[in-house]
Amino acid sequence: xxxxxxxxxxxxxxxxxxxxxxxxxxxxxxxxxxxxxxxxxxxxxxxxxxxxxxxxxxxxxxxxxxxxxxxxxxxxxxxxxxxxxxxxxxxxxxxxxxxxxxxxxxxxxxxxxxxxxxxxxxxxxxxxxxxxxxxxxxxxxxxxxxxxxxxxxxxxxxxxxxxxxxxxxxxxxxxxxxxxxxxxxxxxxxxxxxxxxxxxxxxxxxxxxxxxxxxxxxxxxxxxxxxxxxxxxxxxxxxxxxxxxxxxxxxxxxxxxxxxxxxxxxxxxxxxxxxxxxxxxxxxxxxxxxxxxxxxxxxxxxxxxxxxxxxxxxxxxxxxxxxxxxxxxxxxxxxxxxxxxxxxxxxxxxxxxxxxxxxxxxxxxxxxxxxxxxxxxxxxx
Amino acid sequence: xxxxxxxxxxxxxxxxxxxxxxxxxxxxxxxxxxxxxxxxxxxxxxxxxxxxxxxx
Numbered sequence: 001x002x003x004x005x006x007x008x009x010x011x012x013x014x015x016x017x018x019x020x021x022x023x024x025x026x027x028x029x030x031x032x033x034x035x036x037x038x039x040x041x042x043x044x045x046x047x048x049x050x051x052x053x054x055x056x057x058x059x060x061x062x063x064x065x066x067x068x069x070x071x072x073x074x075x076x077x078x079x080x081x082x083x084x085x086x087x088x089x090x091x092x093x094x095x096x097x098x099x100x101x102x103x104x105x106x107x108x109x110x111x112x113x114x115x116x117x118x119x120x121x122x123x124x125x126x127x128x129x130x131x132x133x134x135x136x137x138x139x140x141x142x143x144x145x146x147x148x149x150x151x152x153x154x155x156x157x158x159x160x161x162x163x164x165x166x167x168x169x170x171x172x173x174x175x176x177x178x179x180x181x182x183x184x185x186x187x188x189x190x191x192x193x194x195x196x197x198x199x200x201x202x203x204x205x206x207x208x209x210x211x212x213x214x215x216x217x218x219x220x221x222x223x224x225x226x227x228x229x230x231x232x233x234x235x236x237x238x239x240x241x242x243x244x245x246x247x248x249x250x251x252x253x254x255x256x257x258x259x260x261x262x263x264x265x266x267x268x269x270x271x272x273x274x275x276x277x278x279x280x281x282x283x284x285x286x287x288x289x290x291x292x293x294x295x296x297x298x299x300x301x302x303x304x305x306x307x308x309x310x311x312x313x314x315x316x317x318x319x320x321x322x323x324x325x326x327x328x329x330x331x332x333x334x335x336x337x338x339x340x341x342x343x344x345x346x347x348x349x350x351x352x353x354x355x356x357x358x359x360x361x362x363x364x365x366x367x368x369x370x371x372x373x374x375x376x377x378x379x380x381x
Numbered sequence: 382x383x384x385x386x387x388x389x390x391x392x393x394x395x396x397x398x399x400x401x402x403x404x405x406x407x408x409x410x411x412x413x414x415x416x417x418x419x420x421x422x423x424x425x426x427x428x429x430x431x432x433x434x435x436x437x
Contacts, residue, residue, distance in 0.1 A: 011389065041389045043423070060388060286390055290424035315422045317391065370402045370421060 001028060002098040003073070004300060005090065007080050007244075008105030009033035009063075010128075011042055012273025012289045016103060017070045019297035027301070029072040030099075032092060035128060037063030037076040043286060045132045046156035047317045050163035055133035083248035085266035101268050101300055104256055106241035106275040108284060113148055113234050117209035119217045123148070123232045126157070138231045143167055146219055146229035148207050150177035152316055154235035155194065159318040162198040169227050170194070171202040171219070181314070181325050182360045183336045186345045189362040193321030202227070238284060240275045253277050260306035260380065262296045272296055278307065279380060287312040288379075311376035313359070313369055321362055324369040326376055328358030341365060348372070385411050390423035 004020070006013045009031055017031060031037070038059035048058055067074045075092065082091040089096045110125035126135050139145055145161050147154050150172030158168045170177075176187035177194070195201060202221060209220040216230035240255035251257045251265035255277035262270045262278065272292040274284040281288075291307055298305035316323035328334065334351035344363025351357050356375045361368060382397040394400070394414075399407040403421060405414060418427045 043390050044388075047391060286423035286425075290419075312424075315390070315392075367402065370400070 002088070002100045003028035003030045004101045004103070005030045005032060005097065005099040006103045006105055007032050007090075008107060008273070008275075009035065009037045009039075009066075009074070009076075010105065010107050010273065011286060012107070012275075012293065013103075013105035014039055014066065014070075015290060015293040016105060016272060016296055017072055019293045020300060021070055021072075023297055023301045025071065029070065030075065030097075031066075031070075031072055032075045032078050032080055033063075034077065034079055035130060037066060037074050038129060039066055040129045042128070043317070045126055045129070046153060047160050047319075048132070049136070049160045055129055055136060058132070059129060080244060083244060083250070083266075083269065085248060085250065085269055088268060099268070101270065103296070103300075104245060104264075104269070104271040104275055105273045106244065106256075106271075108238035108240045108274040110234065111237040111239055113207065113236055115207060115210050117211040117220070119210040119212045119232070122212075122217070123210055123234050125234045126153075127238075135231075135233065139166070142216075142230035144169070144216070144229045144231075146171065146207075146217075146227065146232045148232065148234045149236035150174070150191075150201075150203075151235060151237070152178060152181070152314075154233075155190065156317050157233060157235060158194055158199045159197065159320050162194070163319065167200070168198065169200045169202060169219075169229060171205055171207055171221060173204065173206045173222075175203055177201075177203075178316070178323075181327055182323070182362075183338060183347045183349075185338050185340055186323070186325075186347050186360040186362045189345045190316075190318060190321045190323060193363075194318065197320040207232075238274065240277070240282060240284075242275060245269075245271070253280070255282050260295075261299050261304055262292055262307060263299075270296060270300075278309075281309075281379070283309075283312070283379075285312065285314055287314075307380065309379035311373045312379060313373050315366075315369075322366045323360070323362050324366045325360045326358050326373065327360075329379070332357050334358075339365075382408070383411065387420045387423060387425055389425045390420060392420050392422040 039061040040058045144167045146169045205221040205223045242252040245256045246252045256271040273289045295305045295307040313326040328349045339346040344365035346365040347360040349358035385394045399405045
């Protein structure tokens with residue numbers, strides 16, 4: 001009997017495998033991964049430095065142990081080159097493998113910045129555990145790190161680095177950090193708190209050149225200014241891995257398009273996690289993939305189940321200024337009501353009827369998260 | 382009283398503090414939290430034993 005095949009061994013792939021095994025101990029299960037198959041939590045990568053955790057310490061189980069726990073076959077360092085949905089077959093390192101159900105849990109790629117200069121190729125990004133190990137080697141015995149991108153990942157890494165004693169320059173093209181998630185007062189609270197913690201902001205600018213210099217790199221910014229750093233980390237965005245599906249003729253948008261049963265346009269091909277666009281929503285966070293894994297495990301074991309997304313506030317791991325944010329859905333009508341408190345910001349997005357449609361909490365106001373989340377509409381009811 | 386850390390997202394549950402806003406009183410031991418409880422930050426289930434003790 002052909003197995004259920006899951007491609008990817010990140011949180012999405014492993015969580016689905018675990019949920020499947022809770023419901024079904026028998027069906028053959030294969031996981032295929034391009035990396036070494038160690039289990040780790042990706043959200044921990046951006047706060048492991050100050051916590052004193054190495055890459056190896058973040059890996060809580062190796063592939064052999066995961067295979068035993070999950071009663072699954074795990075192929076490591078293996079590349080899935082093609083999908084043939086008609087034949088229910090994939091090509092792995094040149095060889096075909098049949099599946100009964102195929103799940104794509106491929107994740108996303110970091111967007112590479114367009115840079116001039118002879119140091120451009122040495123700009124780091126941290127998207128998996130191996131990247132993280134490289135990053136830690138690159139900053140060992142160094143003091144100055146430049147970060148490109150003041151989004152969620154950039155701000156979390158900046159906070160982690162200053163907490164561990166590094167000097168951080170953060171270059172961000174918008175006027176505020178996290179401007180797509182936060183209204184200005186909350187974004188300012190974050191920016192100010194990170195500045196007090198030791199981050200030097202370069203807002204309204206991007207990096208144009210990275211050149212090698214004595215002891216590190218010289219960065220030239222779009223506003224003509226320059227700065228020196230011993231390591232450069234790019235965190236300018238993520239792009240869902242949809243090429244494999246697209247090449248197989250499966251419907252894709254920015255991600256692999258799936259319905260609420262996580263099913264793609266091809267029969268018996270599913271997707272979840274950062275590669276998946278669920279009912280048009282790209283939500284590269286942990287909570288949605290947990291919801292998706294539970295629903296999909298039921299569907300794959302014979303009980304078709306639609307994923308339900310409750311309100312899912314995102315917690316930003318910036319201890320200098322804790323944040324919890326539930327952005328209003330795109331196009332939602334209403335306005336922000338902002339309470340600038342002494343030790344935080346409570347910003348509530350209300351519609352014309354006064355109903356809560358989103359929030360952004362900074363500092364001490366984050367304690368209101370649970371109570372406010374209960375008043376929010378579900379993202380996918 | 383112990384502290385427990387979610388291995389997926391880093392959320393810390395402190396038994397001494399509890400989560401009064403979620404109906405879990407201060408002083409509630411980890412063992413006494415219902416099995417259907419999930420991490421409030423990332424949704425990992427308690428039943429997956431994803432919380433690890435970080436301090437006594």
